[in-house]
Amino acid sequence: MALPSLMLAALGSSAYASNTDLVNPLIGNTGPEPNYAGGMIPSVAPPFGMTRWVAQTHQNWVSKTPYNWTDSDYIHGFVGTHQPAIWMGESGLVAVVPGASDAAVNAIFEDRGLRKAQEKFGASLYEVELLPENGGSINVEMTATSRVGHLRFTFDAKSQPYILIQASRPSQLFHSTPSSSHFNTTYPDGYVHIYAQQQQICGYSTEMQDTVIAPVSTTALWQEHLREGTGHGGFKGWFCARFDAPFAGHGLTQGKEQREDDIDGFGAELSAYARFALDQKTVNVRIATSFISMEQALYNLEQEAPDGISFEDTEAKTRAEWEEKLNRVELKGGSKDNQTTLVTAVFHALQYPYEISEYGKYYSALDDQVHEGVSYSGYSIWDTYRAEWGFLLLMAPERIPGMIQSMLNDYKEGGWLPMWKNLIETNIMIATHADSLIAEAVLKGFDYGYDLDVAWDAVWKDATVPPVKDWETLYEDREEGVDYEVRAGLSTSYGLPEKGWVNDDVHSESVSRTLGYAYDDYAAAQLAKRLGKPAWIVDMLLKRSMTAPWLVWNADAISQDDYPSDEDKKRFEGKTKGFVQGRNSDGSWAAPTSGFTEGDKWAYSFDIAHDIPGLVEKRGGNEAFVESLDEHYDGGWDWFGNEPSHHIPYLYTLAGRPDLTQRRVREVAGSNFNATPFGLSGNEDCGQMSAWFFFSALGFYPVNPVSLQYVVGTAFFDKMTVRIPVPKHHGAEAKSEKFYEEATHSYVLTVEAEGAQEKLYVKTLWVNGEERPIREVGYDEFGKGGHIRFEMSAEPVLEDSRGAIVHEEL
Numbered sequence: 127m128a129l130p131s132l133m134l135a136a137l138g139s140s141a142y143a144s145n146t147d148l149v150n151p152l153i154g155n156t157g158p159e160p161n162y163a164g165g166m167i168p169s170v171a172p173p174f175g176m177t178r179w180v181a182q183t184h185q186n187w188v189s190k191t192p193y194n195w196t197d198s199d200y201i202h203g204f205v206g207t208h209q210p211a212i213w214m215g216e217s218g219l220v221a222v223v224p225g226a227s228d229a230a231v232n233a234i235f236e237d238r239g240l241r242k243a244q245e246k247f248g249a250s251l252y253e254v255e256l257l258p259e260n261g262g263s264i265n266v267e268m269t270a271t272s273r274v275g276h277l278r279f280t281f282d283a284k285s286q287p288y289i290l291i292q293a294s295r296p297s298q299l300f301h302s303t304p305s306s307s308h309f310n311t312t313y314p315d316g317y318v319h320i321y322a323q324q325q326q327i328c329g330y331s332t333e334m335q336d337t338v339i340a341p342v343s344t345t346a347l348w349q350e351h352l353r354e355g356t357g358h359g360g361f362k363g364w365f366c367a368r369f370d371a372p373f374a375g376h377g378l379t380q381g382k383e384q385r386e387d388d389i390d391g392f393g394a395e396l397s398a399y400a401r402f403a404l405d406q407k408t409v410n411v412r413i414a415t416s417f418i419s420m421e422q423a424l425y426n427l428e429q430e431a432p433d434g435i436s437f438e439d440t441e442a443k444t445r446a447e448w449e450e451k452l453n454r455v456e457l458k459g460g461s462k463d464n465q466t467t468l469v470t471a472v473f474h475a476l477q478y479p480y481e482i483s484e485y486g487k488y489y490s491a492l493d494d495q496v497h498e499g500v501s502y503s504g505y506s507i508w509d510t511y512r513a514e515w516g517f518l519l520l521m522a523p524e525r526i527p528g529m530i531q532s533m534l535n536d537y538k539e540g541g542w543l544p545m546w547k548n549l550i551e552t553n554i555m556i557a558t559h560a561d562s563l564i565a566e567a568v569l570k571g572f573d574y575g576y577d578l579d580v581a582w583d584a585v586w587k588d589a590t591v592p593p594v595k596d597w598e599t600l601y602e603d604r605e606e607g608v609d610y611e612v613r614a615g616l617s618t619s620y621g622l623p624e625k626g627w628v629n630d631d632v633h634s635e636s637v638s639r640t641l642g643y644a645y646d647d648y649a650a651a652q653l654a655k656r657l658g659k660p661a662w663i664v665d666m667l668l669k670r671s672m673t674a675p676w677l678v679w680n681a682d683a684i685s686q687d688d689y690p691s692d693e694d695k696k697r698f699e700g701k702t703k704g705f706v707q708g709r710n711s712d713g714s715w716a717a718p719t720s721g722f723t724e725g726d727k728w729a730y731s732f733d734i735a736h737d738i739p740g741l742v743e744k745r746g747g748n749e750a751f752v753e754s755l756d757e758h759y760d761g762g763w764d765w766f767g768n769e770p771s772h773h774i775p776y777l778y779t780l781a782g783r784p785d786l787t788q789r790r791v792r793e794v795a796g797s798n799f800n801a802t803p804f805g806l807s808g809n810e811d812c813g814q815m816s817a818w819f820f821f822s823a824l825g826f827y828p829v830n831p832v833s834l835q836y837v838v839g840t841a842f843f844d845k846m847t848v849r850i851p852v853p854k855h856h857g858a859e860a861k862s863e864k865f866y867e868e869a870t871h872s873y874v875l876t877v878e879a880e881g882a883q884e885k886l887y888v889k890t891l892w893v894n895g896e897e898r899p900i901r902e903v904g905y906d907e908f909g910k911g912g913h914i915r916f917e918m919s920a921e922p923v924l925e926d927s928r929g930a931i932v933h934e935e936l
């Protein structure tokens with residue numbers, strides 16, 4: 127792994143020694159409120175790392191991340207977090223908190239904050255200087271491997287330094303119904319044990335905030351295990367912290383109580399601490415984590431940061447992992463901020479899903495057992511099926527079979543493919559887009575390393591087996607006390623021959639579901655075709671996918687329908703006719719505002735990505751369709767921070783107006799992304815926002831991911847080169863490919879767009895030497911490398927260079 131990274135660094139011709147130096151983990155951390163913020167945690171860890179380490183400014187839970195740059199004058203410790211996204215819960219948090227005091231140890235969150243002087247963020251290294259109130263300073267450097275945090279404290283303290291390891295804390299559980307939401311304070315248990323001779327503190331946290339929305343079959347199983355006393359009885363986030371300095375004292379704290387010399391404790395609000403001699407200048411703490419056991423944590427420590435390793439060596443290892451990935455992208459042109467934005471997007475998109483297997487074993491919270499094999503968590507699939515998965519297929523092919531195997535393991539252990547897996551299934555968002563992930567991977571040639579028959583079984587089950595109590599359950603967002611949600615509404619209407627929509631009077635988010643299921647059926651049909659399934663299966667899925675969207679299409683609906691008062695009706699008057707609308711079980715229309723999630727009828731009317739020609743026709747042809755897109759943007763209906771808006775700017779191109787796609791894409795990029803902590807206008811959602819930016823910068827975007835066609839936009843840089851890792855199964859054949867580079871063992875994709883910063887419009891497009899209508903490029907034209915050239919223009923170009931109007935009949 128080290129060799130290619132060194133070579134790539136040498137080959138790189140951007141102005142910066144390494145893209146890793148351009149990464150700014152603060153990008154997308156904060157915003158005016160959580161829904162208008164990236165919610166990214168500025169952590170250190172390698173790509174797809176299991177435990178990410180971050181300075182702690184806030185207690186984190188659903189809606190709050192551990193670090194908030196807006197309000198970060200005080201640092202309250204350093205935490206190993208497993209919170210994948212701002213609207214998801216934390217699990218198994220452990221905190222490392224330095225201090226200086228000859229007597230009292232400050233364990234309470236509100237009291238233990240230390241003012242920060244300066245702070246430095248990077249992909250593999252974080253540094254801060256802390257100023258204790260009684261004088262002196264504590265310098266902290268932090269890096270991490272996948273399962274081990276490595277912190278180096280340099281004390282210049284007026285009193286005895288100590289380091290506290292927190293195993294349990296008061297936690298907030300988020301309960302939400304459509305009418306109200308509230309937090310509930312709970313006190314999860316933790317365990318600590320001090321091994322003073324070995325200079326080691328181990329223990330675990332039982333905190334898992336998303337259990338409130340776990341499927342009931344999961345929680346029932348946990349209860350059973352607790353009763354049987356199998357030794358599991360629920361989740362534990364284990365840790366073992368090893369110090370490189372002798373303990374000058376030690377003890378436990380529980381709440382406000384301090385027990386000097388105690389070594390073993392269990393319960394709420396529990397921490398253990400070690401004191402060091404006043405003249406102890408530096409202390410290295412290597413803290414290993416595991417979801418399996420203490421022994422496993424120690425094994426992980428030995429594998430990733432063994433005794434004797436220096437801080438510099440741990441940091442260099444993680445940095446090398448980032449270099450290997452980030453230096454695959456080479457940029458020419460654009461400002462330093464433009465390059466920072468792009469490289470940080472790649473950095474973000476390479477964090478999810480994150481590995482939770484530990485050297486061939488993993489703890490599954492789905493069945494509360496340790497298994498052999500591979501597992502990942504942090505699947506936000508309603509978001510990531512759009513572009514993030516396509517990004518991973520390109521940039522991390524070595525991970526794909528494992529990520530799919532992980533989903534199949536979930537299927538075996540919990541009965542279903544994941545929807546939003548945060549260690550457990552959380553039922554967050556809708557539809558079974560894992561179907562799309564598997565279909566896209568198989569269609570792109572990733573059909574090895576897992577059992578294709580099991581994959582098909584799981585996808586087929588999604589398409590044909592409804593959730594339990596389908597008639598009685600609303601399956602609303604974050605509904606508690608329900609089982610696996612999967613395709614809620616499948617048996618009550620969607621899957622019935624004479625129906626085909628999700629009933630708005632039976633289920634929440636009915637329109638969004640109907641459209642999501644239709645897309646998944648389309649994806650499943652492509653998979654079935656590829657796997658040679660019987661024709662009736664392909665036909666059934668395809669028919670359902672092409673019919674369902676139009677069953678919730680109200681051809682007479684207009685924008686102003688949504689407003690009860692005449693005054694509002696006038697204010698929101700628009701020309702567009704024909705929108706998606708919810709339907710009840712008796713076939714009647716539901717209220718025009720009902721049945722949507724993270725979007726409204728404007729966004730969702732464009733969210734029929736597998737049948738854009740059908741959509742254009744329903745809206746009255748290309749011209750009327752283009753007008754409806756203009757009204758969508760100019761009328762203020764677009765909310766790019768939510769995913770259903772991501773592909774919309776690309777639809778102009780499919781209606782013969784690539785110039786308008788080009789304009790909108792640049793507007794979207796400029797107003798929703800920048801190189802500051804406010805640099806993402808909406809939640810990162812496990813890499814989906816950043817993957818949009820990555821593909822858009824290349825000049826094309828996967829509107830319909832399983833079509834393997836990418837709709838052309840406008841490239842952002844004079845030149846962007848991506849050295850695509852060669853997937854294992856391409857090994858030998860790669861050498862014969864046209865765009866293969868021996869020196870880096872990569873496929874090379876080059877996108878040229880001279881003058882792209884000043885000229886946003888495209889005049890001519892060449893794909894692999896051939897001039898092309900400005901419409902689509904195929905995965906087969908760039909997935910194994912390729913050369914795409916945009917001739918840019920300052921003015922919109924309505925005709926392509928051959929003189930023909932780019933206005934294809936659909």
Ligand SMILES: *[C@@H]1O[C@H](CO)[C@@H](O)[C@H](O)[C@H]1NC(C)=O
Nearest residue numbers: 156157158159160163194196
């Ligand atoms: C960070 O804190 C500020 C100030 O309290 C708040 O307005 C903002 O919403 C927070 N950001 C996030 C992402 O929670």
Ligand SMILES: *[C@@H]1O[C@H](CO)[C@@H](O)[C@H](O)[C@H]1NC(C)=O
Nearest residue numbers: 299301308309310311312338
């Ligand atoms: C708070 O959580 C506890 C423990 O899970 C639960 O018993 C209680 O009903 C919850 N209270 C509220 C108001 O949600």
Ligand SMILES: *[C@@H]1O[C@H](CO)[C@@H](O)[C@H](O)[C@H]1NC(C)=O
Nearest residue numbers: 460461463464792795796842
């Ligand atoms: C490049 O950065 C400039 C500001 O430095 C910004 O105005 C522009 O929108 C950025 N371009 C893209 C494509 O993000």
